[in-house]
Amino acid sequence: MKKTITIYELRFTNLKSKIILLLTAYCLLLTVSFASAETREFTFTVTEGTIELNGTKFMVWKYNDTFPGPEIRVKEGDIVKVKLRNKSSAKHGMFFHGLYVNPRVSIQEQEIFVDPDYEYTYGEFIAKPAGTHLYHCSWNMAEHLSRGLYGAFIVEAKNEPKYDKEFVYILSDWNSKTEKGDDHLGAGHPRSMLDNDITTINERAVTGDNPIVMEAKKGERIRMRLANIGHLPHKIRFADGFLITHEDGYLITEPKTQDSITIYPGKRHDIVITAGNPGKMTFYHSVNMPKSAGERLAELESPNKQAGEHKHEHPKASHDSSHDEHKTVHESLDGGNGKNNAARELPILVLDIKGGK
Numbered sequence: 060m061k062k063t064i065t066i067y068e069l070r071f072t073n074l075k076s077k078i079i080l081l082l083t084a085y086c087l088l089l090t091v092s093f094a095s096a097e098t099r100e101f102t103f104t105v106t107e108g109t110i111e112l113n114g115t116k117f118m119v120w121k122y123n124d125t126f127p128g129p130e131i132r133v134k135e136g137d138i139v140k141v142k143l144r145n146k147s148s149a150k151h152g153m154f155f156h157g158l159y160v161n162p163r164v165s166i167q168e169q170e171i172f173v174d175p176d177y178e179y180t181y182g183e184f185i186a187k188p189a190g191t192h193l194y195h196c197s198w199n200m201a202e203h204l205s206r207g208l209y210g211a212f213i214v215e216a217k218n219e220p221k222y223d224k225e226f227v228y229i230l231s232d233w234n235s236k237t238e239k240g241d242d243h244l245g246a247g248h249p250r251s252m253l254d255n256d257i258t259t260i261n262e263r264a265v266t267g268d269n270p271i272v273m274e275a276k277k278g279e280r281i282r283m284r285l286a287n288i289g290h291l292p293h294k295i296r297f298a299d300g301f302l303i304t305h306e307d308g309y310l311i312t313e314p315k316t317q318d319s320i321t322i323y324p325g326k327r328h329d330i331v332i333t334a335g336n337p338g339k340m341t342f343y344h345s346v347n348m349p350k351s352a353g354e355r356l357a358e359l360e361s362p363n364k365q366a367g368e369h370k371h372e373h374p375k376a377s378h379d380s381s382h383d384e385h386k387t388v389h390e391s392l393d394g395g396n397g398k399n400n401a402a403r404e405l406p407i408l409v410l411d412i413k414g415g416k
């Protein structure tokens with residue numbers, strides 16, 4: 060009579076079968092754990108080019124012939140591998156701003172720079188944390204950021220909330236005088252950066268009459284990922300208010316609604332709006348410079364605060380600084396932080412809401 064061997068017997072009576080079964084189970088487990096982690100490979104080729112912003116031609120470097128560089132978008136946990144090919148006449152590097160990179164290579168490797176006509180593949184790393192991040196050139200950074208070598212690096216969370224629409228905006232600032240040779244300092248010099256006179260949002264210069272139009276339907280929830288790769292603090296104001304959900308990729312535990320936000324250099328903020336009644340709603344932009352040391356000193360020395368100490372010294376100067384301080388404080392109450400702001404608020408984005416969802 061033919062003997063029937065049960066699974067039970069296979070597993071527990073035959074050592075060879077037991078080992079095979081264990082190995083199979085282990086392989087299955089491995090497959091399940093890595094099934095969702097994809098390896099994502101990106102190649103960026105740097106070339107030289109020009110772009111025109113507000114009538115000024117800027118010499119720039121571009122990743123894959125686009126400005127800003129192409130968006131990297133991966134899922135949390137993916138394995139990311141980036142190759143940098145340098146087809147320009149200057150040296151360049153690659154930095155992943157906001158991401159954890161492999162601690163074995165980490166900063167040292169991000170300090171590997173690629174000479175003209177060479178290429179280098181950076182050590183792979185796991186995409187985390189989730190959030191809105193950036194990548195940019197790491198060689199002679201102030202100048203190379205001022206010449207367009209940056210892009211968005213989005214890591215989508217495993218449990219990413221769903222929105223009807225999403226927009227990614229990178230703000231930056233440029234100095235037209237430097238580019239025209241009207242100052243001797245050169246792009247990326249600290250003094251010329253403070254004097255930057257052109258704001259860009261993605262590839263577009265903000266002129267006040269060319270806001271980016273975001274089309275939406277009433278009731279839609281819209282996520283905007285805002286990043287500042289420039290050198291100046293950029294302020295965005297939207298009278299209807301927005302919910303700030305993330306800062307530098309991290310979830311804000313108690314999100315609150317605000318009608319303006321200042322995004323400092325290198326920072327990222329995710330905001331969410333819900334499209335209300337049909338119509339066009341404008342977002343305004345201004346550069347929100349902090350008070351200068353001189354302005355702060357004038358406040359400290361104002362006769363209202365320290366009259367006793369200063370009444371014998373330069374009464375006329377005290378009077379003048381008192382006047383200036385009053386002006387600054389008055390403007391601050393209007394929503395700015397100094398005299399640079401109020402006059403420079405320009406439309407930057409328009410939300411164009413049509414009928415029902």
Ligand SMILES: [Cu+2]
Pocket residue numbers: 120150151152196197198203208
């Ligand atoms: Cu570079």
